[in-house]
Amino acid sequence: MIDIINAIVLLLNFIFIPAITYGSQLALGALGITFIYGILRFANFSHGEFMSFGAMSCIIVTWFFQSNNINLGYLPTALLALPFAILSTIALSLLFNKFVFNYYRIQRSAPVVIAMASIGVMFIINAIIRIVIGPNDIKFFDGQKFIIKAKQFKNLTGLNEGLALKSTQVLTVFITILLLIFVFWFLQKTKTGKSMRAFSDNEDLALLSGINPSKVVLITWLIVGTLACVAGTLYGLDKGYKPFTYLGLVLPIFAAAIVGGIGNPIGAVVGGYTIAFSEIMITYAYKKFFKYLLPESLEPSGMIQLLSTDYKFAVSFTILTIVLLVRPSGIFKGRTL
Amino acid sequence: MVNLIGKNLTAGYGGVDIIENINLNVKEGEIVVIVGPNGAGKSTVMKSLLGMLSLTNGNVFFSDKEITTMLPQDRIKLGIGFVPQNQNVFTGMTVEENLEMGGFLRQDNILDTIEEIYQLFPVLKEKRNQNAGELSGGQRQQVAFGRALMTKPKILMLDEPTAGVSPIVMDDLFSRIIEVGKTGVGILMVEQNAKQALSIADSGYVLVNGKNNREGTGKELLNNPEVRKSFLGG
Numbered sequence: 001m002i003d004i005i006n007a008i009v010l011l012l013n014f015i016f017i018p019a020i021t022y023g024s025q026l027a028l029g030a031l032g033i034t035f036i037y038g039i040l041r042f043a044n045f046s047h048g049e050f051m052s053f054g055a056m057s058c059i060i061v062t063w064f065f066q067s068n069n070i071n072l073g074y075l076p077t078a079l080l081a082l083p084f085a086i087l088s089t090i091a092l093s094l095l096f097n098k099f100v101f102n103y104y105r106i107q108r109s110a111p112v113v114i115a116m117a118s119i120g121v122m123f124i125i126n127a128i129i130r131i132v133i134g135p136n137d138i139k140f141f142d143g144q145k146f147i148i149k150a151k152q153f154k155n156l157t158g159l160n161e162g163l164a165l166k167s168t169q170v171l172t173v174f175i176t177i178l179l180l181i182f183v184f185w186f187l188q189k190t191k192t193g194k195s196m197r198a199f200s201d202n203e204d205l206a207l208l209s210g211i212n213p214s215k216v217v218l219i220t221w222l223i224v225g226t227l228a229c230v231a232g233t234l235y236g237l238d239k240g241y242k243p244f245t246y247l248g249l250v251l252p253i254f255a256a257a258i259v260g261g262i263g264n265p266i267g268a269v270v271g272g273y274t275i276a277f278s279e280i281m282i283t284y285a286y287k288k289f290f291k292y293l294l295p296e297s298l299e300p301s302g303m304i305q306l307l308s309t310d311y312k313f314a315v316s317f318t319i320l321t322i323v324l325l326v327r328p329s330g331i332f333k334g335r336t337l
Numbered sequence: 338m339v340n341l342i343g344k345n346l347t348a349g350y351g352g353v354d355i356i357e358n359i360n361l362n363v364k365e366g367e368i369v370v371i372v373g374p375n376g377a378g379k380s381t382v383m384k385s386l387l388g389m390l391s392l393t394n395g396n397v398f399f400s401d402k403e404i405t406t407m408l409p410q411d412r413i414k415l416g417i418g419f420v421p422q423n424q425n426v427f428t429g430m431t432v433e434e435n436l437e438m439g440g441f442l443r444q445d446n447i448l449d450t451i452e453e454i455y456q457l458f459p460v461l462k463e464k465r466n467q468n469a470g471e472l473s474g475g476q477r478q479q480v481a482f483g484r485a486l487m488t489k490p491k492i493l494m495l496d497e498p499t500a501g502v503s504p505i506v507m508d509d510l511f512s513r514i515i516e517v518g519k520t521g522v523g524i525l526m527v528e529q530n531a532k533q534a535l536s537i538a539d540s541g542y543v544l545v546n547g548k549n550n551r552e553g554t555g556k557e558l559l560n561n562p563e564v565r566k567s568f569l570g571g
Contacts, residue, residue: 194438208419
């Protein structure tokens with residue numbers, strides 16, 4: 001009996017909690033991709049860099065607060081810096097909207113042309129980040145790191161396996177839930193949100209109904225800037241900030257958006273968690289888990305790991321390929337918000 | 338007296354004029370039908386009246402005010418409604434949300450108008466929380482109507498409202514159109530089903546090769562041997 005509980009705690013600690021956290025970060029990222037696709041109809045490859053820029057802004061403001069001895073006690077100072085970082089990310093996205101994306105929208109360029117332009121934007125933001133903060137690893141988390149420490153948990157329960165709960169994990173999930181509630185409430189209940197769905201659904205009819213496209217686009221960038229900044233900051237808080245990783249993050253985020261059905265916000269969220277759980281479950285070594293459950297004679301000798309963690313992006317890529325082959329519209333039918 | 342007048346309308350796409358010197362007049366409470374063979378420019382007339390197409394020549398007047406250069410959105414604010422032929426509902430939104438979007442520009446309370454539309458189209462009330470994309474062709478058409486009526490238009494333009502629906506649904510739609518007309522709204526419609534359309538029309542225009550070929554009351558056109566022979570199948 002105690003072995004089963006140990007095995008469950010093991011999975012909770014190494015799969016469930018990390019996957020929920022990582023999934024939330026992907027979900028917020030994918031939601032940003034989906035908003036752009038749903039309204040502006042192009043695949044925004046620069047989204048990862050918008051996330052990175054958001055995290056960078058947050059780090060800089062955090063440093064400022066720290067040097068002035070302003071902090072939040074148990075909570076990370078980054079939370080206090082987050083609103084300022086959101087504003088700067090929004091400013092950046094509006095800037096690129098004005099000077100790049102708006103031009104192509106008014107020209108009614110093909111989506112693939114705008115997607116290529118977004119790759120250019122990606123390199124520009126990437127360069128800005130390297131100039132401003134450099135390519136190195138930065139840890140900007142402060143405050144209390146653990147809510148439950150593995151050792152505490154072991155002492156408390158007398159189990160072999162520890163369960164650690166980091167405050168960044170709880171914060172990530174909590175903030176994600178708040179943001180998701182807000183976004184879905186906004187889209188379903190407010191007049192502006194409904195007009196965005198209408199615009200995404202049928203642009204010509206939206207114009208005939210008097211919906212102002214520039215306003216819809218503006219609000220889209222406000223939401224996307226916010227989502228990107230929060231997602232990037234949470235990812236950086238949880239795993240440490242390194243500009244390079246955000247370049248790689250674009251793949252699982254796109255996979256999440258497409259798997260869920262690109263353009264569909266619920267799909268983006270479901271896709272985020274699907275990708276996160278698959279990545280972590282497939283790259284986890286189950287040796288210890290089976291040790292608890294199987295009699296000694298059957299104990300596995302190998303690691304029971306399907307893929308090395310180095311290959312975790314291969315997992316999202318495989319899922320992406322399978323979905324595109326089997327059900328190109330994604331789990332939920334995509335295209336409209 | 339509210340009316341929509343097109344005077345010497347000449348317009349087209351990419352430098353080629355599709356319609357030439359079209360004159361027409363829609364008054365409030367009147368049903369006006371444009372009939373004609375495929376490619377005669379019937380829909381183009383409507384688009385140029387709404388401003389979705391810029392005119393190379395001619396003028397558009399709404400209640401004696403010239404609106405030739407006004408943006409489509411502003412004409413809608415003024416009281417011109419338009420139901421496109423295709424993709425005329427928000428398929429991913431509920432029937433009620435479709436109506437709300439129709440009233441997007443209105444600052445006053447739109448709930449009364451929604452209730453009026455439900456009275457006119459009872460089936461929409463029944464399906465108010467269903468997505469418009471899940472409805473049948475005829476029901477969708479009613480949603481499209483309802484959405485356009487939300488702006489409380491004085492003149493409503495319908496581009497082939499009965500395209501692709503069964504004859505029974507078509508009769509039903511025509512009787513709704515008459516009902517809407519009775520509330521004082523002027524209706525301008527383009528129709529493939531010329532016979533039925535002319536039989537409910539107060540006046541009609543026959544368009545051939547982008548030109549006014551003939552005009553008259555619905556009855557006159559229906560009984561005209563030449564019109565019968567060329568468009569109404571004898």
